[in-house]
Ligand SMILES: NC(=O)c1ccc[n+]([C@@H]2O[C@H](COP(=O)([O-])OP(=O)(O)OC[C@H]3O[C@@H](n4cnc5c(N)ncnc54)[C@H](O)[C@@H]3O)[C@@H](O)[C@H]2O)c1
């Protein structure tokens with residue numbers, strides 16, 4: 464920890480970070496690395512602490528005193544401003560961010576991603592505090608290429624699908640496709656933060672994650688989350704594999720995604736935290752353009768990797784098709800393809816992702832198997848007995 468320097472060779476002074484949403488998937492990984500590798504202090508704000516419990520207890524942990532948990536719902540708690548004032552930097556991760564909610568709970572989604580973020584932006588701006596705000600790659604919506612004829616050769620031209628922070632348009636579906644409630648709320652809060660920077664001098668960085676995955680993402684339905692809940696794809700497919708049932712492909716699983724290992728992505732956030740002069744005023748894509756697959760290919764690879772790490776026989780029928788209406792309900796729509804342009808993050812922070820899709824699935828599914836296999840087996844035998 465001693466002698467830590469930034470990318471320009473300047474010493475990094477210990478700072479206090481107010482992290483809102485610290486108890487979630489990304490927050491837990493950020494807190495873990497901040498505690499073990501830096502001298503910084505974290506004021507961890509969330510309504511849940513399960514995913515960071517191992518960092519808070521016992522009090523004999525080496526970083527005791529450098530992380531404080533504040534059980535606060537930012538919707539209605541006057542303590543928030545005080546915590547932001549105490550900190551040098553605020554990192555805002557709090558959000559509803561599971562697609563199953565966007566079309567079924569659009570009001571909660573819009574409130575969570577826009578209205579509830581407003582006071583955070585306001586307190587940072589009024590108190591002259593730096594803000595790193597988590598947006599999403601979903602602000603790009605669909606690619607321009609998605610509107611070309613199926614057989615158009617232009618579909619192969621990166622100009623029609625690579626997503627660039629300073630050039631690509633944001634293309635959402637019609638209002639009745641409530642899937643876009645999340646992306647639209649995130650886009651508006653990005654615009655507000657940008658405007659606070661332009662008009663009032665707010666020092667900000669906006670992060671657009673592209674499908675970060677790894678241990679502790681979401682929940683396994685009926686084990687550490689509601690049995691009827693629908694998490695993001697990694698946890699949905701993990702749940703299917705743990706139960707030895709086929710993985711459900713929504714509308715054939717033709718959509719494409721680039722997946723990045725959480726540990727690679729966290730390194731990019733660290734560079735932003737510790738290099739304000741290079742990160743302020745920027746919007747950054749954080750993804751791995753080399754890990755592109757269709758959802759169907761992801762399912763097949765996960766089935767293969769899971770069989771390897773669990774020692775279980777591979778599923779005879781690894782996948783089954785399901786319509787989006789049946790799976791997510793009315794108003795679902797999808798992003799067709801997500802390749803991040805890495806020019807800006809490369810230029811500003813010199814960061815590149817490292818881990819291949821196979822490797823990140825191997826370590827993540829090893830964790831899923833170790834953490835959940837026994838509990839799922841017990842839950843399944845109870846259901847059979849009843
Ligand atoms: N994981 C990804 O790949 C990904 C991709 C794109 C964008 N993001 C964005 O990154 C952020 C974090 O995502 P994540 O994957 O860690 O999600 P997550 O759901 O695991 O974490 C969000 C955390 O925020 C907390 N929270 C929500 N509302 C709150 C409130 N009112 N008060 C206090 N705490 C509240 C939740 O309890 C949760 O612990 C979100 O803003 C999300 O939109 C994530």
Ligand SMILES: O=C(O)[C@H]1O[C@H](OP(=O)(O)OP(=O)(O)OC[C@H]2O[C@@H](n3ccc(=O)[nH]c3=O)[C@H](O)[C@@H]2O)[C@H](O)[C@@H](O)[C@@H]1O
Pocket residue numbers: 560561562598599600601672673674675694695696697699700711712713714716718720758797798
């Ligand atoms: O992670 C991101 O970068 C962003 O994108 C995600 O959106 P999406 O990728 O569509 O959500 P997933 O649940 O990860 O689904 C990926 C794809 O798998 C499909 N899917 C999902 C679950 C399933 O069981 N089967 C299945 O085919 C979905 O229809 C979608 O096409 C979420 O909106 C956010 O967490 C985030 O902002």
